[in-house]
Amino acid sequence: MITVAVDERRSIRTVTLDRPAARNALTAAGLEALEEAIGDANEAVIYLEGRGPAFCAGADLAAVGDLDGDRDAAEAFARLGQRVARTIEESPAIVVAGIDGPARGGGLELALACDVRVGTPDSTYGEPGVTFGLFGAWGGTVRLPRVIGEGDALEFALSGRVVDAEEARRMGLISRIEDDPRSVAEEIAGNAHDAIAALKRRLRDDRDRAAQERREAEAFGELVDAHADDVDAVLE
Template sequence: MIDVTIDDDRSIRTVALDRPAARNALTVAGLESLEAAIADADESVIYLTGNGPAFCAGADLEAVADLDGDRDRAREFARLGQRVARRIEASPAVVVAGIDGAARGGGLELALACDVRVGTPESTYGEPGVTFGLFGAWGGTVRLPRVLGEGNALEFALSGRTVDAEEALQLGLISRLEDDPRSVAAEIASNAHDALSALKRRIRDDAERATQERREAAAFADLLEAHADDVDAVLE
């Protein structure tokens, strides 16, 4: 279900959702495998993508139907998806989502947990659960307004509509539009690995401002100590 490949220089781990016939929809087993693939990474960049014509259609609807309306099992399924999204968000690696084809529901929610989202011109985005009485519960209601702002998030989620790549770029659902999204992962991986990790931690830091600034200064000092020779080389 999850195909993991690692670059020869060990700087990028590609994690590909691999159920193309099901548009890479995720079951419980798929979510657990994805979590393990993220947790095991020691590369500086993780490139998350989907094999076949879709990025990820979200939760496997057969798996959702198998919950049989049981509230406790439904809550557990939602919590599992939330845990995987948090794992992506908290990874020391920079996680780049390469989105080609459809990103729907839980698939979009997992992309929202990534640090950078890059779409192809053929990519499309939607939260269609509301059209049949549900909504994505893998952290989407938390992250979507952070990314889009409350007004755009409400309109996008409540309408259940699908947006194309150009509108997704305008809304801020994706930050880049590329024919080859993996090139962005390679671009990021070419930078100093410890600086990438430090930047991610600082930008993701949700402490109060004074604490953030103190941590930022300490991280800068650590990096300058480690890269003093590199700075000198730039000046030569």
């Protein structure tokens, strides 16, 4: 489900979401494996990608359906996703998301936790949870407005619409569009490793999100309780 490859010469760890038949959707086990792959890294740069035609469809809807309206279990699932996103954000490495194809829901939220987001011309972005009574709860309500601004964040999240790479760049969801996003990870890894690590610490050191993420998980649990039938309908 998660594969890891290391380029020792460049000091780049490539972490691949490797479940292409499910558009790299993540179960709890997949999230835990991703957390381990990021947390164990000693390289200067981590490159996060998805195998196949999608970057990541977010949470596996079957796993969400299995919560069966259980508010406590839903909050626990949200907190697991939040923990993985924090692991990405707080990694000493520079984490670059290379996004090709769809990044949806939790997949977009994990990308938001990365330090740099680079999309291909075929990449697309969306938070579709509102269409069936939920929302992304892996830290997205905290990070999205900080990345793209409150106005764009509200319109984007409330509409549930999908944006292409050009609009994503305009909004600030991604910083660059490249045919080969990995080239940006290699570019960063070519700089002094102590300098890029220090820059990340300085730019990230004022972002305490614990209270906001707790409220996000609680709200997600309430919605799973209220919309269990709607999630089941999506799965049918």
